[in-house]
Amino acid sequence: MRLIRFASLLAVVASIPWLGAQLPDKGQRVPTATLTVDARNPGAAINPAMWGVFFEDINFAADGGLWAELVKNRSFEFPNRLQGWYEVRRKQARGTMTILDEKPAIPENPHFLRLQSQDPGEGYGVGNEGFRGMGIKAGEALRLTLWARRGAGAPVNLRATLRGAENRILAGGQVRVDSPVWAHFDLLLSPANTDPGGRLELTLEGPGQVDLDAVSLMPMAATHGFRPDLMRLLADLKPGFVRFPGGCVVEGHDLANRYQWKRTVGPVDARRPMPNRWLDNLAGEGRFAADYQQSFQLGFFEFFQLCADLGAEPLPVLSCGMACQFETSEMTPLDQLEPFIQDALDLIEFANGAPTTPWGKVRRDMGHEAPFGLKFLAVGNEQSGPEYLDRFSRFEQAIKAKHPQIQIIGSAGPWMGGEDFDTLWAGLRARKADLVDEHYYAPPSWFFNNAHRYDSYPRTGPKVFAGEYAAHPERPAPGAPRPNSWEAALSEAAFMTGLERNADVVRLASYAPLLACVDAWQWSPNLIWFDSLQSSPTPSYWVQQLFSRNRASRVLPVELTLTSSATATAGLYTTAALDETTHEVVLKVVNAGRRPAELALRVRGAQPLTGKGRLTVLSAGLADENLVGAPPKVTPATTDIDIPGPEFTRAFPAQSLTILRLPLVKETP
Incomplete structure (x- = not known):
């Protein structure tokens, strides 16, 4: 027998190319293994708000999407006044x-x-x-x-x-x-x-x-203006936070086209629309949307209301005076940055200020006298370079001087690594940022191979906000959307075990983008697809939901013991946590292999485990998708199982995510 601590096992797994065609051969024997969870030594606390959602007005996610308005160009203010x-x-x-x-x-x-x-x-x-x-x-x-x-x-x-x-x-x-x-x-x-x-x-x-x-x-069923079926799907995720309003719409093609929150509050009819950032930026998708405007009926007040309705923390992102660096790269000179910084200070007052303050009064007059309880604020979206660090410093100093309780989030840029990424991290660490926003869009193989990514991150200094991530399979044909396949979702689940296991480093995480109209999209894949009548949760949606609804309280140590004939190509990824509210061990296991994995489970610190456990399994063919208007192919199945004691054997299906909730009885002294 050989004993491998799970962080070490993942380091071995990381060397394996996890493209779907290179998964373990069907004829290869799946090793027997023992999975030991130590319930006696709870580790890092898991942020109750860890798993959230990221909303950007892309793919007609706002007008024509979450915002339930059915009339396009309702005030005749589009550049083509009669468009629609x-x-x-x-x-x-x-x-x-x-x-x-x-x-x-x-x-x-x-x-x-x-x-x-x-x-x-x-x-x-x-x-x-x-x-x-x-x-x-x-x-x-x-x-x-x-x-x-x-x-x-x-x-x-x-x-x-x-x-x-x-x-x-x-x-x-x-x-x-x-x-x-x-x-x-x-x-x-x-x-x-x-x-x-x-x-x-x-x-x-x-x-x-x-x-x-x-x-x-x-x-009439659109409470607070939100489309009911999409709101039900968002509520079922139980998100810990909502990041808004983007994304690239924060930056704009140029600074004149950036998102300015003050233009999106106050009377709805008085909000002036403007062209959407994604109107003509096709992101390789080949779709032009001349009618893609932002009415701002869904504005910053409505975003805060959305968070309140979902019981989620608001996490707004503001322009730092830099337009999209993939477009014009326009920058406001440092000596002219004060209006941008004042926008941030005024937003905090709008969200948290007493109703007698100028911006608190605006909130009150819109129907919400109580503060929204803002705790986070992101400065910029995917900005990079020394110019960004200079601007971040100005924001950080001004905000902390007046509102030291606000956690400020800096950008690690658009890349997953490299010289710019390292420079930004070093600069933000020196500037004592609270969190650093990392983004990852990559093939499923990257996510399988990077489940260990945060095992070696420094345990002190800024924490990680995994603000945008999604596995991107290859397109089936030019111009077709990347599939929201089970392979992509399975790889995300494997990666997310590493996020949870490193909860002392990773504090927040959100898939991106959130919503997409099947008839008007610019980016793929996405978490939820919809048409004018129906919506469909993707396999990735179910992965996010299972992690979010089973987030637990504290990380528990996990050890994996393989037989002498076993190899790391078993494709097992796991994390365990203690739910201090329900007094359960919550075990998450991803089996990426093509055969079931027979695991002997041991829970130390529980003599005996008693009663019924709760088993949820999500499994499908790697190419399976859930399409709007078609019967879903990927949905979780939940059952109660008998727990015979602190040691028992369980088969974990091939290519599956399993959540196992085990009732815990403490050992008597």
């Missing part, structure tokens, strides 16, 4: 539609639409296509709101109609516009049928003139 809108002429109707900005309803967004009907026929007006179609569900009430005023003459009846395939009417209603000044209208629509490609039409029922602005159609 089309003229409606039914049965010889005649009229004109014009964009104007005279005496607007909303001065901050001055453009509005004037409809003039000479002969309404069976309806003259305008329609909206939504975001690749409006997902209309039978029985799901929708609230239509808009600003309108009539022109000279008699009052005008404005009819609202939801239409589906073949012009089928799904719902309808009308409002009477009888005021020559702007007035707000509210109408409830109840669809009788379901249609994934619905559209909204607003038509005049007689001759006349009406001006329209800020047209909105939202599901």
Whole structure:
């Protein structure tokens, strides 16, 4: 027999090329091993907020995604003022539609639409296509709101109609516009049928003139404005934190296009939209989205509300005065950096300040008098170089002077290693950053090979924030999305065992990106895919959920004893932790091999283990995916099992992640 401490075993495993085609041969005998968990000596505390989510407005994740608004370009402020809108002429109707900005309803967004009907026929007006179609569900009430005023003459009846395939009417209603000044209208629509490609039409029922602005159609079930099915999936993750709003949208192509949080709070109708950072940056995906704008209906207040709804810590990221270094690399001179630093200080006041402070009052006036309890703030996204370190120093000094309790996160750049990475780490360590944000996008083999990555990191100084990571398999064809395969998710699970095992170094971690529309994506893979009606959790989603919902309290030592015939090519990755609340040992085992692994389990410090254990297994073929609209191929299965005592044998399926919760009874002295 030979005894291998698990950190050493992983160092051996790291030398093996873990491409799917190079997994252990099917005919190779899987070794017998003993897995020993020492429940007597709990180690590092696991951050209760360790497993979180990262939200970036990419792949239509905000407008047309998590934000439940169905109307695209609702205020006619896109560069193409009528983008998303089309003229409606039914049965010889005649009229004109014009964009104007005279005496607007909303001065901050001055453009509005004037409809003039000479002969309404069976309806003259305008329609909206939504975001690749409006997902209309039978029985799901929708609230239509808009600003309108009539022109000279008699009052005008404005009819609202939801239409589906073949012009089928799904719902309808009308409002009477009888005021020559702007007035707000509210109408409830109840669809009788379901249609994934619905559209909204607003038509005049007689001759006349009406001006329209800020047209909105939202599901009544969208609490705080969030799409219900996507919110359920996020809530089921039980995320410890939400990082927002990006990502590259923080930086912008140039500084004028960067994300500025102050423009995203206050009255929703007064927030000015701007082009999205991902409109024409295809990231090798081959998709152009001319209609990809940011309305900022989902702004910083809504992000904080999202965190409150999910019970997650908010983790905002702010511009440090550097635009995307893959694009323009525009930089604000150091002597002009003060407005950027003030934005950070004001954000802390917005989140945490008393409602009598200037920015605390803005929060209160938006409906949230109590502070949001901000604890983290990231300076920059993927910035690098000495210029970034200079800027980080200015932010760090100003923030710590006023708010020493805020944990400040620095950037290790876009790479997983190399000279720039090492320079940034050294600089941030010298500047006493609280956490350093590392990003990894790589093939599954990298994640298998780097499960040991943090075993040798320094135990003092800045902690690690694994802010963006995802395994990237090869594309099946040019222009096709990288698959969200089980192989990718399995490799992420193996890597995550190393994150948890090194919880004294790694404090926060989040997969990226979070959301993607199947009809309007710029990046792949992603954690959750959706269309106008449905959403699908990927295999990677289930891995994240199982780790998050089984995060436990303190790391427990693990030892693996292999038989003399065994080799490290068994592909076993594991971590164990003590759940001090439920008094359980939580064991996570990844078996990347192609055959089941028979393990003898021993728990020291438990005489005896008693009662029922909880077993959750996630396993599938390496190429299996969960596609929107299709039956899922990868889902976890959970069962209760009998625990005979502190020693028993268990077979762990091939190519699987297993979570085993073992009830623990302490040894008597």
